[in-house]
């Protein structure tokens with residue numbers, strides 16, 4: 001998917017919500033455990049209940065890999081379901097990959113070709129040759145960790161080297177890489193005060209912003225400092241939406257929470 005198609009969808013739906021599909025079998029309604037594929041059935045119910053309110057879904061692959069072959073099959077069924085029924089929706093494999101070039105090439109094939117996600121998250125630590133293989137696919141994107149939402153982000157990402165914080169160098173240097181127009185960046189909602197500086201370096205790039213909802217980040221603060229002319233934000237909420245209820249009404253409650261966020265986004269877009 002191109003970024004203009006993504007922006008068009010944002011304008012149509014008045015939403016820049018990304019729903020995280022981080023499925024934990026201990027948290028889903030018990031009756032689903034009796035089905036053949038509880039993870040897929042849970043995801044399908046969430047997608048069916050929320051697809052008009054969200055522009056993006058982000059399964060975090062850890063939650064599938066943890067269940068072995070069955071988990072991977074659930075991930076495959078989920079992305080096929082999205083691609084077949086909602087091809088307009090942007091999809092992210094939150095896998096945080098990155099390795100020496102030939103290995104990254106295989107990761108890229110796995111997520112962008114075989115599973116056919118629109119994008120995959122990557123870690124920048126191994127540098128240019130570890131990220132460029134993810135940028136070789138037309139209309140696909142690598143979403144690189146820049147300033148993450150967790151406390152540990154301050155361990156390395158904000159450290160200064162040569163008079164500049166590491167996350168700023170990651171943003172600046174990555175702009176010089178081949179096909180860098182296919183890059184997007186992860187910036188945590190819990191770091192709202194950093195968005196102004198980040199926008200000085202990557203004014204036009206899409207930012208994937210996790211950390212609202214369960215991690216306490218503020219949607220309005222992120223929008224105030226992080227939004228650009230074409231919106232340029234994908235705000236993720238996972239647990240806050242998908243576990244709004246652990247009872248039989250989970251899909252209905254997920255819709256209510258997604259709608260609450262979408263309405264806040266719609267109001268922000270109206271004044272933008």
Ligand SMILES: O=c1ccn([C@@H]2O[C@H](COP(=O)(O)O)[C@@H](O)[C@H]2O)c(=O)[nH]1
Nearest residue numbers: 060148149150188210214215237238239
């Ligand atoms: O900096 C980061 C990068 C990735 N994540 C991931 O996003 C979701 C957030 O889930 P919530 O339940 O809404 O807190 C999850 O998959 C994380 O691994 C992040 O939180 N921060």
